[in-house]
Amino acid sequence: MAIVHMKNIVKRYGSHLALDHVDLDIGEGEILGLLGPNGAGKTTLIHALAGIVGFDSGEINVFGKEQQTNLMDIKRQIGLVTQEITVFTDLSAQENLEFFGGIYGLKGEKLKERIDETLAFVGLTEHANKLPTKFSGGMQRRLNIACALVHQPKFLIMDEPTVGIDPQSRNHILETIRQLNEQGTTILYTTHYMEEVQNLATRVVIMDKGHVIADGTIPELVHKIQHEEKIKLEVEEPSDMLLEKLRKLEGVKQVSLHGKEIHIISQVGAGNLDRALSIAKDFGEIRSVSAEKPTLEDVFLTLTGKRLRDREEE
Ligand SMILES: Nc1ncnc2c1ncn2[C@@H]1O[C@H](COP(=O)(O)OP(=O)(O)OP(=O)(O)O)[C@@H](O)[C@H]1O
Ligand SMILES: [Mg+2]
Incomplete structure (x- = not known):
């Protein structure tokens, strides 16, 4: 009721x-x-x-x-x-x-x-x-x-x-x-x-x-964005230019930076893991890479284009 x-x-x-x-x-x-x-x-x-x-x-x-x-x-x-x-x-x-x-x-x-x-x-x-x-x-x-x-x-x-x-x-x-x-x-x-x-x-x-x-x-x-995956790419020098290039890949919905880790929300099966890797290589050393299913935080990011912020961090 x-x-x-x-x-x-x-x-x-x-x-x-x-x-x-x-x-x-x-x-x-x-x-x-x-x-x-x-x-x-x-x-x-x-x-x-x-x-x-x-x-x-x-x-x-x-x-x-x-x-x-x-x-x-x-x-x-x-x-x-x-x-x-x-x-x-x-x-x-x-x-x-x-x-x-x-x-x-x-x-x-x-x-x-x-x-x-x-x-x-x-x-x-x-x-x-x-x-x-x-x-x-x-x-x-x-x-x-x-x-x-x-x-x-x-x-x-x-x-x-x-x-x-x-x-x-x-x-x-x-x-x-x-x-x-x-x-x-x-x-x-x-x-x-x-x-x-x-x-x-x-x-x-x-x-x-x-x-x-x-x-x-x-x-x-989470099911709503199930057809998406999150690629995490840890790089030595994340630059704005690198982020911009990743954003332009077809099937990429969201790119955000978390310290030195770049998070890419992409359509599953778009082949963006390989593409992101080869682009990032041109910008310096890659420390680690992984792909996983999205979380509620990713749902939020995908829908609003913004990250939740903690007031204490402001
Ligand atoms: N009394 C007010 N007079 C004029 N504008 C207002 C007033 N109260 C809220 N607003 C505007 O209305 C919008 C919504 O504000 P609201 O406080 O509801 O947001 P919120 O989601 O609670 O944000 P927060 O997470 O910062 O608490 C904002 O753009 C805010 O500037
Ligand atoms: Mg409020």
């Missing part, structure tokens, strides 16, 4: 088309990974879905109800973890949860119980009375998540919840997502980390320039 149904959504910022006729359904119980390069429209899509920003045309249904006329009712059942940390820095972790629980109508014993449960769930029980300014980046992220969970939403939306944090906090957050999903929560989250999507998501949607350009399970997406 679909709990989210978005049809033909258009959102403009001035003359810029941030969402260009987007269709998206989300089934109950899914963990949907939303991928896309910077500025693809992921945050805009999430904000339109959660009713944080309006949209110009199209239709959104959540839990079977038309979103714009049932917004308050829908919002009560959604948890939104924003891309920027939005906790109060002058309130302790506990007080932050009191505030957010209060917004959702929790009070008294029930509120207290939920705060204790939520703090334990994100591993912040011992830090309940501290100010977030005393927290590490990972702890702040976990508190940010807790604020969206205190009212036990059926549907949790997370916008890059694991950006810029230590591996331990990151694993903790991923484990949190898994457990919530096992308890029945439907999850939509955006990330730039391909391995997270590969490990966690039951379905992947890739966006670029306000469009959904791919939608399916990981095997389905």
Whole structure:
């Protein structure tokens, strides 16, 4: 059963088309990974879905109800973890949860119980009375998540919840997502980390320039480019001219540089392994060569022409 149904959504910022006729359904119980390069429209899509920003045309249904006329009712059942940390820095972790629980109508014993449960769930029980300014980046992220969970939403939306944090906090957050999903929560989250999507998501949607350009399970997406292969060529001196020559080969879809390794996505059977080798030889020593099946990262690269980037590396 679909709990989210978005049809033909258009959102403009001035003359810029941030969402260009987007269709998206989300089934109950899914963990949907939303991928896309910077500025693809992921945050805009999430904000339109959660009713944080309006949209110009199209239709959104959540839990079977038309979103714009049932917004308050829908919002009560959604948890939104924003891309920027939005906790109060002058309130302790506990007080932050009191505030957010209060917004959702929790009070008294029930509120207290939920705060204790939520703090334990994100591993912040011992830090309940501290100010977030005393927290590490990972702890702040976990508190940010807790604020969206205190009212036990059926549907949790997370916008890059694991950006810029230590591996331990990151694993903790991923484990949190898994457990919530096992308890029945439907999850939509955006990330730039391909391995997270590969490990966690039951379905992947890739966006670029306000469009959904791919939608399916990981095997389905990889199958789409199954007739392609990835040739890896490690060379002594990768030059722009060499990359340009490789790009001009017939059947080559994508050429990218990773350190000294050139990755070529090419049609299977186009004979490009031999051709690439002979071209590269003219440019200097070849250290190694291999050909393999494409991965999800290659699907992304082939469809968007861009590599996912880690914010920490920017
Ligand atoms: N409030 C705004 N006013 C004007 N333009 C905006 C606004 N918010 C977003 N945009 C533009 O809309 C496009 C989509 O932005 P959005 O933040 O949705 O992308 P994103 O996929 O979330 O990117 P990122 O990976 O960097 O978070 C971008 O070109 C952005 O500059
Ligand atoms: Mg964003």
